Amino acid sequence: MTALPHEENDESSVLAANTAFYEALESLTLAQMDSLWLHEEWVKCLHPGWDLLVGWEEIRRSWKQIFQSTVRMLVAVTRASAYVSGDTAWVSCLANITYAGRENFSTALVEATNIFVRRQGQWLMVHHHTTALPHQGPTGESTTVQ
Amino acid sequence: MTALPHEENDESSVLAANTAFYEALESLTLAQMDSLWLHEEWVKCLHPGWDLLVGWEEIRRSWKQIFQSTVRMLVAVTRASAYVSGDTAWVSCLANITYAGRENFSTALVEATNIFVRRQGQWLMVHHHTTALPHQGPTGESTTVQ
Numbered sequence: 001m002t003a004l005p006h007e008e009n010d011e012s013s014v015l016a017a018n019t020a021f022y023e024a025l026e027s028l029t030l031a032q033m034d035s036l037w038l039h040e041e042w043v044k045c046l047h048p049g050w051d052l053l054v055g056w057e058e059i060r061r062s063w064k065q066i067f068q069s070t071v072r073m074l075v076a077v078t079r080a081s082a083y084v085s086g087d088t089a090w091v092s093c094l095a096n097i098t099y100a101g102r103e104n105f106s107t108a109l110v111e112a113t114n115i116f117v118r119r120q121g122q123w124l125m126v127h128h129h130t131t132a133l134p135h136q137g138p139t140g141e142s143t144t145v146q
Numbered sequence: 147m148t149a150l151p152h153e154e155n156d157e158s159s160v161l162a163a164n165t166a167f168y169e170a171l172e173s174l175t176l177a178q179m180d181s182l183w184l185h186e187e188w189v190k191c192l193h194p195g196w197d198l199l200v201g202w203e204e205i206r207r208s209w210k211q212i213f214q215s216t217v218r219m220l221v222a223v224t225r226a227s228a229y230v231s232g233d234t235a236w237v238s239c240l241a242n243i244t245y246a247g248r249e250n251f252s253t254a255l256v257e258a259t260n261i262f263v264r265r266q267g268q269w270l271m272v273h274h275h276t277t278a279l280p281h282q283g284p285t286g287e288s289t290t291v292q
Contacts, residue, residue, distance in 0.1 A: 042227070044238050046257055046277060052238070081188070083272075085234035090261060090273065092190050092198070111192055113259050113275040115236060126229075127236065129259040131192060131277040 017123035048132035087118035163269035194278035233264035
């Protein structure tokens with residue numbers, strides 16, 4: 001899976017943290033998202049179509065805004081690969097996101113790089129970088145929110 | 147600068163590796179790009195507008211293709227932040243790229259996450275994730291190549 005020195009268990013626990021992140025996204029629950037990130041001023045987040053957000057406060061506000069404008073979000077994650085080195089890890093994955101807002105509906109295929117650091121045994125997200133890929137599906141709507 | 151355990155020198159050396167990467171891009175020289183990447187089958191690269199490339203062979207082919215179709219490339223990198231943890235590091239930065247091909251000319255503002263691992267004292271790129279941001283400049287051309 002990876003050429004970096006690591007424990008197999010570490011890889012599984014990082015992938016579990018990655019899964020928990022997308023579950024938090026589907027849950028539309030800010031408290032769930034809160035528990036997954038490192039709350040420091042240097043963490044970074046690039047939602048598709050947004051500018052880079054820096055610092056947990058700004059990132060938390062963005063999730064609040066996204067969750068408030070979303071009625072339902074479904075996420076199917078594929079080809080997730082985890083790379084672990086000590087207490088730092090990253091996951092590369094593809095997220096197929098279906099979004100329903102109050103007045104619109106859309107799907108997006110999103111390439112993601114998620115970086116985590118381990119604190120007190122828990123993997124916390126410190127960097128979430130997404131790119132919406134050119135649309136290949138049948139949906140005509142182009143709005144993407146995550 | 148960062149809350150991760152690190153040596154200040156490490157941070158500088160990672161930023162230098164990041165600078166060398168963009169210099170290689172400007173140089174349009176494959177040998178220069180060769181020397182900056184880890185040549186393994188799991189490294190990943192997402193050029194703007196492309197699908198994810200996996201493995202050094204595929205990534206090398208993409209650079210060859212980009213360099214062959216490019217007459218000139220100028221890159222201005224801003225707000226580069228490096229985070230180091232042991233022999234793994236990542237850089238978040240914004241690259242303002244001016245591209246001249248044989249028949250077209252374009253500019254792109256590209257958000258990048260570049261991940262490096264240290265091998266025999268050298269930081270080597272293992273993950274290059276880019277997102278072209280919505281165009282904010284005066285250029286009307288929308289083609290992006292890096």
